[in-house]
């Protein structure tokens with residue numbers, strides 16, 4: 426038992442002096458198939474509740490499921506991309522438990538016969554010395570299953586069931602194809618555990634985007650991560666009791682949740698307590714996990730083979746055909762882009778680390794130079810995404826918008842400062858970059874008439890500066906340019922203003 430004097434969370438450094446963390450990551454990916462896993466209902470996100478349902482996904486008696494071939498194809502491609510073996514024959518199983526958002530009272534899943542198993546992948550993290558450090562992650566399995574519906578708890582403060590006065594349930598999501606990708610326990614990462622966990626999920630996103638099998642939006646729940654973590658005495662090489670933190674819904678939260686659990690478990694163990702094997706909830710706002718339900722390894726889901734579905738037996742030729750048509754692996758893809766863009770290792774790593782690789786690629790495809798694309802996504806956009814707590818690609822600015830704004834800068838119609846105001850407008854829903862420029866009147870003034878008048882005013886207001894320039898101290902022009910820019914609310918063409926000042930003061 427922990428005593429009242431012991432801290433609730435040990436510092437990360439102290440925790441690692443005494444313990445080794447082991448990670449286990451379960452990632453659920455919603456596939457982007459047009460129809461559900463076992464019926465023809467549409468899968469589009471955001472429809473009116475309970476409008477995309479039928480007897481099969483509602484689990485009405487007598488309804489018969491049929492496997493979605495496209496979902497099987499995606500599962501095989503994911504398995505192959507993760508270097509897994511593909512089962513020549515496998516079955517679905519019923520995972521029995523009761524939950525209001527699961528209409529059948531069982532989830533059609535896979536148990537001891539997953540479609541893909543025994544794989545591996547590699548993630549790269551910063552080694553802290555300007556280089557890269559690779560970690561090989563063993564994949565236990567990737568199996569097919571279906572999503573549940575979604576409960577909405579009404580009347581409570583936090584949207585949680587506690588304190589709510591009633592709950593609603595939307596079955597549109599019930600039956601959407603899911604792939605669950607499960608790692609073997611990841612050991613030996615020590616203080617890098619939080620970074621490795623985050624890098625792994627980011628890597629999976631990149632890989633899945635490349636495969637085109639899911640839109641992998643963590644904030645919309647099409648990619649969800651459960652973080653398993655345990656500690657063992659430093660150097661022991663054993664596995665301790667794990668907790669499973671559910672639905673950690675951003676990359677940053679994956680890192681934070683691992684860090685927090687290490688500190689929390691270390692405090693309990695250091696005080697002579699023991700870890701309860703349980704699910705835990707992640708709280709984005711406070712950055713802590715709280716206890717969910719106890720859950721043993723032998724959780725009795727009464728799995729048994731699904732009698733209403735025929736086994737899945739993908740032909741070897743088909744699997745080989747799919748293997749032959751896989752896109753280039755992320756590492757090869759990155760190397761190719763780095764060469765084409767002329768990025769340094771550091772620039773490339775920052776781009777990947779920020780989850781901006783695909784966005785930069787699309788921005789370049791839309792006409793921007795690689796450096797300008799990188800600059801916008803990693804500075805201004807990253808700051809905005811961070812402030813709003815969303816991933817970059819969910820910000821609401823598209824690669825085409827960024828490319829267009831940069832084109833306006835290159836044409837001299839706006840400057841970087843005005844460009845940021847254009848993005849403000851785009852994010853406020855005021856339209857395309859061009860529409861925002863027009864509506865807000867953001868174009869740079871390079872018309873000599875207006876500029877000349879502003880320069881005259883500035884010279885008159887700062888005679889001592891003007892004298893210096895007349896005496897040949899050209900560097901002093903900066904002060905006058907600043908005055909003109911201020912007068913024209915940043916909308917003057919700075920280069921032209923400088924020319925005019927030097928012309929006038931000869």
Ligand SMILES: Nc1ncnc2c1ncn2[C@@H]1O[C@H](COP(=O)(O)OP(=O)(O)OP(=O)(O)O)[C@@H](O)[C@H]1O
Nearest residue numbers: 447448449450607608609610653654655664665667
């Ligand atoms: N002692 C441990 N410490 C850390 N990770 C562990 C430990 N034991 C198992 N794991 C990892 O935890 C994850 C367990 O996921 P898995 O899907 O196998 O089971 P589950 O969480 O019990 O089942 P469910 O899918 O119903 O949530 C795996 O990634 C596994 O490698």
Ligand SMILES: [Mg+2]
Nearest residue numbers: 451605607651
């Ligand atoms: Mg699992």
Ligand SMILES: [Mg+2]
Nearest residue numbers: 451651653669
């Ligand atoms: Mg689990």
